[in-house]
Amino acid sequence: TIRGSQMSVDSLIQKHGVSVQAQQIGTTQDLTGAIITGYTNSGSAFKGFVQPQAASDAVRGGSDEELVTHKVYLSASESVDTNFDRLVVTDGSLTLKLDVVGHIRPGLFRSGTLGVIVVDCTQDRGLDA
Numbered sequence: 662t663i664r665g666s667q668m669s670v671d672s673l674i675q676k677h678g679v680s681v682q683a684q685q686i687g688t689t690q691d692l693t694g695a696i697i698t699g700y701t702n703s704g705s706a707f708k709g710f711v712q713p714q715a716a717s718d719a720v721r722g723g724s725d726e727e728l729v730t731h732k733v734y735l736s737a738s739e740s741v742d743t744n745f746d747r748l749v750v751t752d753g754s755l756t757l758k759l760d761v762v763g764h765i766r767p768g769l770f771r772s773g774t775l776g777v778i779v780v781d782c783t784q785d786r787g788l789d790a
Contacts (some may be wrong), residue, residue, distance in 0.1 A: 670710065670734050670777045678708040679752040683745035703745045706748065709736040709780075711750055711757070728783055729761055735778040746783060758785035 684700040691697055712732045733748055743764045750757040759782035766778055 666705055671736050671738075671778075674708055674710045674734060678710050679750055680706050681709040681711075681735075682706045682751070683748045684749060685744070687747040700747055706751075707735065709748075709750070711759075717731045729762055729781045729784045730784045733780040733782060734760065735780065737777055743778065743780070747785065748780065759783070760785050 662701045682704040686695050686698060686700055687705045688698055710733070712734065714730055714732065733750070741765075746761055750759060755771065762781040762783055764778065764780055
């Protein structure tokens with residue numbers, strides 16, 4: 662609860678959401694034949710709520726044991742294709758690159774319809790473009 666009242670994920674996104682651009686990883690070949698890894702935008706930017714994880718909240722995801730450093734919450738009404746590898750989050754002049762560890766699509770308790778999309782991410786270490 663926040664100030665005595667519950668806040669839905671959609672209201673958090675509307676009030677505190679930031680611009681999120683999904684990207685897919687790809688490779689190209691330069692003139693010398695070297696393979697270069699890069700990212701391209703996937704669809705249009707959308708609004709999401711980014712929640713950094715506290716040290717006690719960090720979990721390991723997947724077989725590579727990536728630490729989850731951030732959770733990004735997206736509205737179920739957003740027509741987001743979750744086939745992406747990285748999220749670029751922009752808040753004013755600040756940009757944060759988050760590599761996707763996994764997607765969770767929990768349903769609402771009683772109806773079973775999609776309630777929210779949660780993307781587990783680890784902060785990009787700046788090793789790529």
